[in-house]
Amino acid sequence: MHGDDWNEAAEIAANMGAGVSRREFLQLAGAGLFIFFATDRMAAFQEPSRLPGRPSYPTDFNVYLRIGGDGRVTCFVGKVELGQGSKTALAQLVADELDVSFDAVDMVMGDTDLCPSDMGTFGSLTIRQFGPVLRGAAAETRAVLLQMSADYLKLPSVEHLRVKDGVVTCVQDERKSVSYARLVEGKRIERHLEKVPVKPVSAFTVIGKATRRKDALEKVTGKARYAADMTPPGTLHARILRPPAHGATLKEIDTAIAEKVPGVRVIRDGEMIAVLHEQPDIADRALGPIRARFEPPQPSEDEQTIFDHLLKAAPPLQIVDERGSLAEGDKLATHLVEETYLNSYVAHAAMETHSAVAAIEGGKLTVWASTQTPFPVRQQLAQAVGFTPENVRVITPYVGGGFGGKSASRQAVEAARLAKITGKPVQVVWDRAEEFFYDTFRPAAVVKIRAGLDAAGKLLLWDYRVYCAGEREAQPFYDIPHQRTQSSGGWSGNPPGLHPFAVGPWRAPSVNTNTFARESHIDILASKLGRDPLAFRLSHLSDPRMRRVLLAASEKFGWKSAPAPSGRGVGLACAIYSGTYVATVAEVAVNKSTGNVDVKRSSAPRIRA
Amino acid sequence: MRRSISFTLNGKPIQLTVDDDRMLLWVLRYDLGLTGTKFGCGAALCGSCTVIVNDEAVQSCITAVKEIAGKHVLTIEGLSREGHLHPIQEAFLNHHAFQCGYCTPGMIVNAYALLLKRAHPTREEIMRHLEDNLCRCGSHTRIVDAILEAAGSMKGVA
Numbered sequence: 001m002h003g004d005d006w007n008e009a010a011e012i013a014a015n016m017g018a019g020v021s022r023r024e025f026l027q028l029a030g031a032g033l034f035i036f037f038a039t040d041r042m043a044a045f046q047e048p049s050r051l052p053g054r055p056s057y058p059t060d061f062n063v064y065l066r067i068g069g070d071g072r073v074t075c076f077v078g079k080v081e082l083g084q085g086s087k088t089a090l091a092q093l094v095a096d097e098l099d100v101s102f103d104a105v106d107m108v109m110g111d112t113d114l115c116p117s118d119m120g121t122f123g124s125l126t127i128r129q130f131g132p133v134l135r136g137a138a139a140e141t142r143a144v145l146l147q148m149s150a151d152y153l154k155l156p157s158v159e160h161l162r163v164k165d166g167v168v169t170c171v172q173d174e175r176k177s178v179s180y181a182r183l184v185e186g187k188r189i190e191r192h193l194e195k196v197p198v199k200p201v202s203a204f205t206v207i208g209k210a211t212r213r214k215d216a217l218e219k220v221t222g223k224a225r226y227a228a229d230m231t232p233p234g235t236l237h238a239r240i241l242r243p244p245a246h247g248a249t250l251k252e253i254d255t256a257i258a259e260k261v262p263g264v265r266v267i268r269d270g271e272m273i274a275v276l277h278e279q280p281d282i283a284d285r286a287l288g289p290i291r292a293r294f295e296p297p298q299p300s301e302d303e304q305t306i307f308d309h310l311l312k313a314a315p316p317l318q319i320v321d322e323r324g325s326l327a328e329g330d331k332l333a334t335h336l337v338e339e340t341y342l343n344s345y346v347a348h349a350a351m352e353t354h355s356a357v358a359a360i361e362g363g364k365l366t367v368w369a370s371t372q373t374p375f376p377v378r379q380q381l382a383q384a385v386g387f388t389p390e391n392v393r394v395i396t397p398y399v400g401g402g403f404g405g406k407s408a409s410r411q412a413v414e415a416a417r418l419a420k421i422t423g424k425p426v427q428v429v430w431d432r433a434e435e436f437f438y439d440t441f442r443p444a445a446v447v448k449i450r451a452g453l454d455a456a457g458k459l460l461l462w463d464y465r466v467y468c469a470g471e472r473e474a475q476p477f478y479d480i481p482h483q484r485t486q487s488s489g490g491w492s493g494n495p496p497g498l499h500p501f502a503v504g505p506w507r508a509p510s511v512n513t514n515t516f517a518r519e520s521h522i523d524i525l526a527s528k529l530g531r532d533p534l535a536f537r538l539s540h541l542s543d544p545r546m547r548r549v550l551l552a553a554s555e556k557f558g559w560k561s562a563p564a565p566s567g568r569g570v571g572l573a574c575a576i577y578s579g580t581y582v583a584t585v586a587e588v589a590v591n592k593s594t595g596n597v598d599v600k601r602s603s604a605p606r607i608r609a
Numbered sequence: 610m611r612r613s614i615s616f617t618l619n620g621k622p623i624q625l626t627v628d629d630d631r632m633l634l635w636v637l638r639y640d641l642g643l644t645g646t647k648f649g650c651g652a653a654l655c656g657s658c659t660v661i662v663n664d665e666a667v668q669s670c671i672t673a674v675k676e677i678a679g680k681h682v683l684t685i686e687g688l689s690r691e692g693h694l695h696p697i698q699e700a701f702l703n704h705h706a707f708q709c710g711y712c713t714p715g716m717i718v719n720a721y722a723l724l725l726k727r728a729h730p731t732r733e734e735i736m737r738h739l740e741d742n743l744c745r746c747g748s749h750t751r752i753v754d755a756i757l758e759a760a761g762s763m764k765g766v767a
Contacts, residue, residue, distance in 0.1 A: 221645070280635060432652065
């Protein structure tokens with residue numbers, strides 16, 4: 001079942017050219033010292049131009065913004081709130097560009113009937129990529145409203161008009177004043193303007209200021225609603241029979257005992273066998289005694305053999321970046337250090353499992369889903385139940401963590417199919433075992449690095465090959481004259497059978513594996529030379545920002561160039577992800593009898609560049 | 610066994626006729642509509658479903674309804690009184706001690722249980738007490754900061 005487990009939503013997103021996943025902690029983020037630099041991507045040192053081409057968002061600002069007669073501004077976006085704070089950040093963008101108070105902005109997110117289409121909330125793109133679209137829309141709205149104000153106030157131009165909290169006032173005559181609410185009264189604005197500039201950073205009054213999150217009150221009072229909190233009247237809760245292994249086929253089934261439980265319905269639809277009841281726990285109890293015999297496939301790989309398999313089965317390496325000449329580097333190197341780094345499959349394990357509620361009424365399907373991709377999911381749902389997409393609405397309430405794992409939303413399709421068959425609203429909430437079974441894991445990966453040093457300890461050769469993790473941030477940011485970076489495969493678009501189960505984007509996809517391998521190898525090189533890992537890094541770093549980040553982190557930590565006492569260790573690592581520079585310093589202790597590693601010191605200063 | 614069970618829920622007496630083997634989590638969420646208490650694992654491993662029973666934090670996914678007969682149950686919905694947030698909730702607000710918010714109710718009520726016992730816990734005690742409440746977004750440091758602040762502001766409040 002591997003190939004088709006990789007939910008179509010993510011494939012659609014990938015086909016649209018998206019780099020997939022939201023910004024999250026890098027893999028290094030156990031505990032330690034963090035320094036974050038937020039930045040304009042264009043200014044980022046060596047920032048590869050890998051932002052996917054901006055998808056075609058609608059140009060009519062009315063699609064994003066509605067100003068009510070009460071002065072409240074409703075902002076409609078296809079992005080969803082996964083915890084990353086986008087509900088707050090996007091409202092800040094609107095408040096600043098439109099000159100309304102932050103508190104006057106209401107966000108409607110991820111509702112396919114109300115919001116402009118969006119390929120999904122992943123790839124750390126909400127602010128970087130969609131932010132400028134929304135700001136542009138708000139800036140144009142403000143400019144149009146100024147013109148409308150001038151007309152309304154019978155002024156020759158907008159020159160002397162100022163706006164505060166949604167009220168436009170003529171600075172030469174303060175009696176001449178009108179509110180946005182009065183001008184618009186909830187109606188569509190028909191006037192449009194071309195090329196309205198957004199505000200310069202220096203004019204921001206809301207963006208960049210600490211503010212209470214839009215979702216805060218609901219989240220600390222238990223009022224925040226997630227997909228599983230939706231129970232339209234008559235909702236049935238479904239538990240679905242799962243195979244014991246990926247690719248197992250059902251040979252025999254006996255549902256007699258389950259069917260005898262009062263109020264239980266057993267549904268078989270193709271390969272899906274579901275038990276439904278008005279209470280989820282009773283449906284779950286009825287699922288237990290179902291006797292099913294599956295024939296599992298011969299396991300082809302295990303945790304020992306998987307890496308050799310990946311090396312053999314991965315698609316051909318592609319050159320990501322090449323500088324200088326490897327042959328020249330080989331000639332100059334006096335010392336070669338070669339290592340292989342292995343990364344295993346890792347689950348997303350969001351606290352909220354994949355959940356969905358589907359209800360069909362009057363020929364229209366409505367699905368509340370915990371998903372990162374409501375619009376692609378709408379397409380999938382339409383296909384699954386045979387409705388036109390216009391008759392399918394996906395509503396995304398708060399999502400209890402995604403980390404890339406809710407780009408795929410199989411549970412929504414399951415709920416919709418069952419709602420169609422039963423004629424009742426159906427809720428599907430995966431249990432923890434299902435979550436681990438159907439997750440789209442971070443792909444296991446292999447990285448091979450061959451590095452060369454000259455007699456003076458200068459790193460001059462870097463031959464880097466990454467298999468199955470993906471190429472993001474694979475090329476080093478260190479100064480290495482002769483280097484080549486090659487990559488094969490990634491978290492999507494893999495040949496069938498490469499991985500034994502579904503894989504997908506996971507927390508800074510590719511970057512977590514590439515950072516682990518690169519920084520480990522740098523440490524090994526420093527160690528072979530008997531050099532301090534910080535000094536060794538700095539001696540190969542001309543990127544001024546990364547130097548500052550590393551130095552700030554090490555100073556805050558009190559980095560000392562000395563061997564740690566036995567059983568204790570200090571370490572550092574640095575990385576760039578989508579223009580964000582991060583350095584981590586940590587002190588850990590190893591319990592020699594148990595092998596457990598304990599993080600002894602952690603702090604997290606945040607510094608603005 | 611289906612029978613009548615009485616208990617106090619968020620300060621109000623309640624009587625239910627239910628199968629008394631059912632876990633409190635499901636009864637709270639789907640019979641009583643108190644969806645602030647979350648399902649995370651169903652195996653007492655994640656703390657999302659934590660509620661207070663007679664001043665002790667329990668995981669409602671493994672607590673059968675029969676075990677709470679005659680007892681006092683407090684959920685996240687019962688923590689704020691007369692429109693006023695509890696100091697722990699205020700502190701979580703001020704510290705942005707959440708991201709996705711899914712673990713938050715369990716974190717808050719478990720912190721409440723701790724502060725009932727120890728008015729001024731140390732950072733280490735807070736961390737130990739919340740060992741079984743998982744957060745995947747990375748809000749841990751802020752959560753501990755918030756609880757420390759709440760402990761300070763609860764002087765004499767209890």
